[in-house]
Amino acid sequence: MVIPRSLSTRVLEVEAIGRLIAALQEDGRTVIAPTLRDGAITLDVIDSFADLPVGLTAEMAPGRYQLVPDPEGRLFGATVGPASAKRWQRPPEVVVWSGRKDGGMVARVPDRSESQLAYVGLRGCDLAARRVLDRAVGARPSDAFIVAVECTRPGSTCFCVSMGTGPGVSEGADVVITEIVEPAHVLVTRALTPRGATLLARLGGAPPKGAEEDAAWAQVAAAARAMSGGIDPDAAAAALRMPSADGWDDVAARCLACGNCTMVCPTCFCTTTVDHTTPDGLEATRVRLWDSCFSLGFTELHGKPVRASIGSRYRQWMSHKLSWWWDQFGSSGCVGCGRCIVWCPVGIDIRQEAAAAVERVGVHAK
Amino acid sequence: MVPVAEVAVATREVIGFHRETEDTVTLTIEDREARGFLPGQFFMLSPFGIGESAISISGDPGRPGAIEHTIRSVGMVTAALSSLRPGDRVGARGPYGVGWPMEAATGGDLVVVAGGIGLAPLRSVVRQVIGARHRFRRVAVLIGARAPSELLFQQEIHEWRGRFDLDVHVTVDSADASWMGPIDVVTRLIPRMDVDPAKSVAMVCGPEVMMRFAAADLERLGISSDRIYVSMERNMQCAVGVCGHCQMGPFFICKDGPVLPYSRIAPYMGVRET
Numbered sequence: 001m002v003i004p005r006s007l008s009t010r011v012l013e014v015e016a017i018g019r020l021i022a023a024l025q026e027d028g029r030t031v032i033a034p035t036l037r038d039g040a041i042t043l044d045v046i047d048s049f050a051d052l053p054v055g056l057t058a059e060m061a062p063g064r065y066q067l068v069p070d071p072e073g074r075l076f077g078a079t080v081g082p083a084s085a086k087r088w089q090r091p092p093e094v095v096v097w098s099g100r101k102d103g104g105m106v107a108r109v110p111d112r113s114e115s116q117l118a119y120v121g122l123r124g125c126d127l128a129a130r131r132v133l134d135r136a137v138g139a140r141p142s143d144a145f146i147v148a149v150e151c152t153r154p155g156s157t158c159f160c161v162s163m164g165t166g167p168g169v170s171e172g173a174d175v176v177i178t179e180i181v182e183p184a185h186v187l188v189t190r191a192l193t194p195r196g197a198t199l200l201a202r203l204g205g206a207p208p209k210g211a212e213e214d215a216a217w218a219q220v221a222a223a224a225r226a227m228s229g230g231i232d233p234d235a236a237a238a239a240l241r242m243p244s245a246d247g248w249d250d251v252a253a254r255c256l257a258c259g260n261c262t263m264v265c266p267t268c269f270c271t272t273t274v275d276h277t278t279p280d281g282l283e284a285t286r287v288r289l290w291d292s293c294f295s296l297g298f299t300e301l302h303g304k305p306v307r308a309s310i311g312s313r314y315r316q317w318m319s320h321k322l323s324w325w326w327d328q329f330g331s332s333g334c335v336g337c338g339r340c341i342v343w344c345p346v347g348i349d350i351r352q353e354a355a356a357a358v359e360r361v362g363v364h365a366k
Numbered sequence: 367m368v369p370v371a372e373v374a375v376a377t378r379e380v381i382g383f384h385r386e387t388e389d390t391v392t393l394t395i396e397d398r399e400a401r402g403f404l405p406g407q408f409f410m411l412s413p414f415g416i417g418e419s420a421i422s423i424s425g426d427p428g429r430p431g432a433i434e435h436t437i438r439s440v441g442m443v444t445a446a447l448s449s450l451r452p453g454d455r456v457g458a459r460g461p462y463g464v465g466w467p468m469e470a471a472t473g474g475d476l477v478v479v480a481g482g483i484g485l486a487p488l489r490s491v492v493r494q495v496i497g498a499r500h501r502f503r504r505v506a507v508l509i510g511a512r513a514p515s516e517l518l519f520q521q522e523i524h525e526w527r528g529r530f531d532l533d534v535h536v537t538v539d540s541a542d543a544s545w546m547g548p549i550d551v552v553t554r555l556i557p558r559m560d561v562d563p564a565k566s567v568a569m570v571c572g573p574e575v576m577m578r579f580a581a582a583d584l585e586r587l588g589i590s591s592d593r594i595y596v597s598m599e600r601n602m603q604c605a606v607g608v609c610g611h612c613q614m615g616p617f618f619i620c621k622d623g624p625v626l627p628y629s630r631i632a633p634y635m636g637v638r639e640t
């Protein structure tokens with residue numbers, strides 16, 4: 001359905017976000033947005049405007065995350081933090097069933113509770129990640145309401161442009177905000193869906209005058225132009241298609257196999273199944289937990305792991321993300337969010353490791 | 367609170383138990399739904415509260431109402447499964463996976479090569495062949511075990527050997543003087559069988575190294591690698607392609623396999639730690 005532009009675009013003052021949050025809550029939704037937790041700006045449940053990290057942003061580099069004041073006082077100054085929507089889309093712990101030995105097992109199907117959420121502040125890479133993750137686990141998209149934010153100041157670890165997922169947003173959200181500070185600090189806001197337009201109508205605001213909309217567009221375009229490097233998806237997919245036992249010693253010497261990269265990655269979907277049983281063995285609960293292909297027990301077979309060396313585990317992770325994902329699900333498994341780079345304690349950079357793999361097999365970018 | 371829908375998880379009754387060897391048993395589990403299965407497919411079995419394991423179907427696909435599983439006790443889950451007796455219940459979901467290519471094998475010669483517990487999913491094949499023997503030409507069954515005492519389905523193999531229309535060979539890795547058969551690895555039996563390689567399909571299941579050697583020998587004999595099938599084993603948690611554990615290159619062994627043409631999986635089997 002095409003929404004008339006006059007209805008779908010509004011210029012809102014910054015404080016309108018408070019009304020937006022309240023409107024979503026009035027509709028019965030729990031709002032998830034960037035907020036300050038444990039020294040990082042991350043996605044979590046918020047109550048009101050006051051929970052947004054106004055005037056704070058983060059500097060990110062390989063293995064490095066630093067909160068800094070945002071001189072421009074923006075609401076959405078920081079790009080992506082350690083948590084992604086995966087935490088609600090495919091939660092870290094889910095009860096599969098519980099029951100008694102004599103009474104049978106009862107499955108609990110809590111899923112799609114995500115449909116009662118509203119996300120505020122997801123980025124282009126986040127939206128792409130949601131599609132990629134749903135596709136990988138065979139889930140239908142939930143009914144979560146999504147207010148996305150376009151990026152005008154990507155970080156040094158962002159490479160959405162090379163993966164084709166950002167910094168602008170054209171699908172996968174109900175409402176898209178571009179926060180600009182010039183010519184004035186406002187939120188240029190447009191609806192992509194009918195329910196997005198309905199929400200915008202409740203917030204008031206003025207139709208765009210032209211200058212703000214042009215500035216928003218220009219700043220996102222400039223951000224895209226300024227983003228350098230990244231991954232050549234075709235070259236990486238080709239280079240990693242056939243596993244090679246050689247060439248992984250260098251990364252293996254640095255990688256701790258901690259699995260941080262897989263936990264923060266918005267598309268990594270691996271899980272394990274554990275039974276919690278009472279000591280008498282009569283009651284049990286089976287849970288499904290996030291797991292990581294970096295853990296030693298992940299491939300255990302006959303008491304031994306198939307992928308014992310760290311090099312083979314890094315190879316598995318990167319080859320799956322950048323190559324085999326195409327065979328399995330028709331897209332890259334990496335959306336270029338850079339989380340794995342920032343939250344790797346030793347700063348391993350998937351962009352560099354992919355380039356090294358491409359170089360090793362001599363498949364060079366066009 | 368998030369509302370939860372609750373549905374009962376299927377448990378099934380164990381209706382038969384047979385000890386095969388010191389560490390291996392065959393369970394028969396009722397199958398009222400009788401959804402049918404293909405030789406080579408597997409179930410996920412859960413002894414209550416202990417965990418869950420992938421276990422192949424070892425019985426006859428033609429037998430309605432019951433499914434057989436042959437289980438070697440190697441750890442917590444398989445030990446708990448092995449201790450089940452008729453009347454006990456077990457969590458069971460399945461069947462899962464791609465089975466043996468029975469259709470592709472029809473009308474030609476068939477070679478079955480089994481090592482150890484790998485005979486379990488191939489017993490289903492032999493039983494199906496016997497049930498419709500006219501649909502296949504020559505059929506060779508090569509069986510290897512570590513020792514005579516570890517040979518599964520001994521009575522049944524004895525019956526297979528008594529048939530004029532099955533070419534059955536059994537070997538063990540080591541044995542004392544009471545063993546009358548050959549002492550050698552199972553792949554050494556390959557030259558002994560009487561089949562037409564150009565018209566043969568081969569089905570191989572056993573330890574991964576054994577499958578690689580067997581496939582190489584079968585190729586040398588003239589059976590092309592796309593007509594050699596192997597059943598792969600990987601750690602499995604979900605069996606439906608969403609937990610990631612069983613991945614091997616681009617394949618989810620649980621849903622793209624466990625049976626795969628050797629031509630497709632060989633490049634990955636050949637690389638260490640894949």
Ligand SMILES: Cc1cc2nc3c(=O)[nH]c(=O)nc-3n(C[C@H](O)[C@H](O)[C@H](O)COP(=O)(O)OP(=O)(O)OC[C@H]3O[C@@H](n4cnc5c(N)ncnc54)[C@H](O)[C@@H]3O)c2cc1C
Binds near residue numbers: 417418419423602
């Ligand atoms: C498709 C398929 C078919 C199989 N068919 C049979 C069969 O017919 N008969 C039979 O005896 N065995 C079969 N197996 C092997 C059987 O699943 C494992 O021996 C069993 O899961 C080991 O669990 P455990 O707790 O008893 O052993 P443990 O040694 O205690 O297991 C240790 C750890 O390794 C894990 N583990 C070890 N091997 C496997 C595995 N293959 N898959 C998943 N997790 C594993 C366990 O989950 C556990 O975490 C099959 C495996 C696969 C993948």
Ligand code: SF4
Binds near residue numbers: 333
């Ligand atoms: S692999 Fe790294 S950059 Fe790519 S989507 Fe995952 S966390 Fe983001």
Ligand code: SF4
Binds near residue numbers: 255262294346
């Ligand atoms: S790449 Fe970094 S984050 Fe990932 S497992 Fe290795 S050390 Fe941990």
Ligand code: FES
Binds near residue numbers: 602603605611619620
């Ligand atoms: S067993 Fe879970 S993906 Fe194959």
